[in-house]
Amino acid sequence: MGVKIISLKLSTDFSNDILRKKIAKELRIRDFSFQIENKSLDARNKANIHWLLSVVVHSDEITGGEYSKTEILTIPYRKRNKSAMVIGNGPAGFFCAFVLQKAGFEVTMIDRGSEVDKRGNSIELFESTGNFDPNGNYAFGEGGAGAFSDGKLTSRSKHISKEKQFILSTYIEAGAPKEIAYMNHPHLGTDNLKLIVKNLRNSFIESGGTMMFENMLIDIIEANGKITEVITTKGVYTPDVLFIASGHSAYETYRMLIKRGVQFRTKNFALGCRMEHQQDVINIAQWGRARLPGVKAAEYRLTSPADGIHQVYSFCMCPGGIVVPATAYADTNIVNGMSYYKRDGHFANAACVAGIHPDSLVGKQVSPSEALDLVEDLERHFFRLTNSFVAPSCTISDFIAGKLRSKQLQTSYPLGIEAVPLWKLLPANVSSSLRSGLTDFSKKMSGFDTGVLIGLESKTSSPIQVLRDEYGCCTGFSNLFIIGEGSGYAGGIVSSAADGVRAGMGFILKD
Numbered sequence: 001m002g003v004k005i006i007s008l009k010l011s012t013d014f015s016n017d018i019l020r021k022k023i024a025k026e027l028r029i030r031d032f033s034f035q036i037e038n039k040s041l042d043a044r045n046k047a048n049i050h051w052l053l054s055v056v057v058h059s060d061e062i063t064g065g066e067y068s069k070t071e072i073l074t075i076p077y078r079k080r081n082k083s084a085m086v087i088g089n090g091p092a093g094f095f096c097a098f099v100l101q102k103a104g105f106e107v108t109m110i111d112r113g114s115e116v117d118k119r120g121n122s123i124e125l126f127e128s129t130g131n132f133d134p135n136g137n138y139a140f141g142e143g144g145a146g147a148f149s150d151g152k153l154t155s156r157s158k159h160i161s162k163e164k165q166f167i168l169s170t171y172i173e174a175g176a177p178k179e180i181a182y183m184n185h186p187h188l189g190t191d192n193l194k195l196i197v198k199n200l201r202n203s204f205i206e207s208g209g210t211m212m213f214e215n216m217l218i219d220i221i222e223a224n225g226k227i228t229e230v231i232t233t234k235g236v237y238t239p240d241v242l243f244i245a246s247g248h249s250a251y252e253t254y255r256m257l258i259k260r261g262v263q264f265r266t267k268n269f270a271l272g273c274r275m276e277h278q279q280d281v282i283n284i285a286q287w288g289r290a291r292l293p294g295v296k297a298a299e300y301r302l303t304s305p306a307d308g309i310h311q312v313y314s315f316c317m318c319p320g321g322i323v324v325p326a327t328a329y330a331d332t333n334i335v336n337g338m339s340y341y342k343r344d345g346h347f348a349n350a351a352c353v354a355g356i357h358p359d360s361l362v363g364k365q366v367s368p369s370e371a372l373d374l375v376e377d378l379e380r381h382f383f384r385l386t387n388s389f390v391a392p393s394c395t396i397s398d399f400i401a402g403k404l405r406s407k408q409l410q411t412s413y414p415l416g417i418e419a420v421p422l423w424k425l426l427p428a429n430v431s432s433s434l435r436s437g438l439t440d441f442s443k444k445m446s447g448f449d450t451g452v453l454i455g456l457e458s459k460t461s462s463p464i465q466v467l468r469d470e471y472g473c474c475t476g477f478s479n480l481f482i483i484g485e486g487s488g489y490a491g492g493i494v495s496s497a498a499d500g501v502r503a504g505m506g507f508i509l510k511d
């Protein structure tokens, strides 16, 4: 049997039947099997928007050819009689635990938050009453920050193709749509994620793993660079190795680690707001029309050198999604975005942030704990303005003009908004860069200035990064790994999960 990889252009609403006919015609064959390797939307020419497909075709009517799939992650199994503990059930923690379990370790995973259904109920209650649950919110609980999200699986990290392939195939086995294996911009939606997270938990437990919820890491005891005890709200554990994947919202965990001698440095991160538009405005800007059969909702990615000091960019775009109250604490107010698999809501949102170093926020060198204080203080400042989770907001055009003119704003945010001069709430240099960036975006995308800016977006990346060796182990420690977004080496579902896989593999190879 021969194999051929072909590129095809197809209308946006093509069917499987049309695809088969197109392959048959292109290769002049009748009997074949195929799989899509890549599918991306080409919208460069609005009069001719189409899907671009790369398809692998196998047939006896083809001679020769070769097709080698991406290298597969191989996890060496043996009975190890060693215990590993993983803190945090987000993508980094789960995938690290999963890999360690497959390698033969006895793995215990804990999370300070509740299991995903209970967490879903807490979030529903929060959004209808404003009653915040510290164990069940957009940041904390089973599945981590990624569970109640848009579930975008894109990643800007390079050199993680093996890990990414492993992560996506694990998601597919747990119920994700198969298309995530080939879509150029794959996404799951929060509805799929809730189911996937539960299936992953069941498979982990069925394979002998221990998973506990509402159990929070509060301290670690160390002797000569070795963690000897792990103290949590439900007990004291003595694992052979400890992986902490607590995400970058867990301020008290970071502070405990700094106090216990784990070394961090400050790094660039990003601050800004969520921006929201009517989805039709984005569709018309990107496609020249409000609907495109066969495509859910238009996306965008914008970048601007802004004022030449801090780059401004869009991040984590959620087409057809909603803006959500993403705080992890009862006295801070931040927002983020999520969507369902169908992406069929009326609004489109994305972060609009300026990249900045913590030192630039105060004009002097700050320590890692001071960097955390700066961000947390800003999140509290946004809360104190309304003393609630009502989100401060203003229109993009008012932000650019520096004048609060519009007070009746329409958004998807569930807990209400209050029109305020947002540019005065953000650090002055962030506001100034954002103003230049927004002005630039208004020139680049028609209808952009009809949008609204909401609340504080402070969680696109961590302002600090842990020091670690080439195996991912914390500098100065022999059995402590800090992984995922909270480590400062990853951001987003796939890169955090990949960091978890790599840390697990790093330890396995050392063992």
Ligand SMILES: Cc1cc2nc3c(=O)[nH]c(=O)nc-3n(C[C@H](O)[C@H](O)[C@H](O)COP(=O)(O)OP(=O)(O)OC[C@H]3O[C@@H](n4cnc5c(N)ncnc54)[C@H](O)[C@@H]3O)c2cc1C
Binding pocket: 087, 088, 089, 090, 091, 092, 093, 094, 110, 111, 112, 113, 138, 139, 140, 141, 142, 143, 144, 145, 146, 147, 148, 149, 150, 151, 152, 153, 154, 215, 216, 217, 218, 245, 246, 247, 248, 249, 250, 253, 316, 324, 326, 336, 337, 338, 483, 484, 485, 486, 491, 492, 493, 494, 496, 497
């Ligand atoms: C609303 C929202 C939407 C998002 N949308 C996307 C998206 O579409 N695509 C994308 O790539 N990224 C998205 N992100 C970002 C993404 O979710 C994170 O980058 C990713 O989840 C980080 O993974 P992690 O495992 O490192 O940490 P997290 O997912 O943050 O998980 C950390 C876990 O640790 C637990 N924990 C914290 N402290 C402790 C402790 N002391 N003891 C025990 N447990 C603890 C928490 O409860 C949490 O479950 C979104 C984030 C949010 C909030």
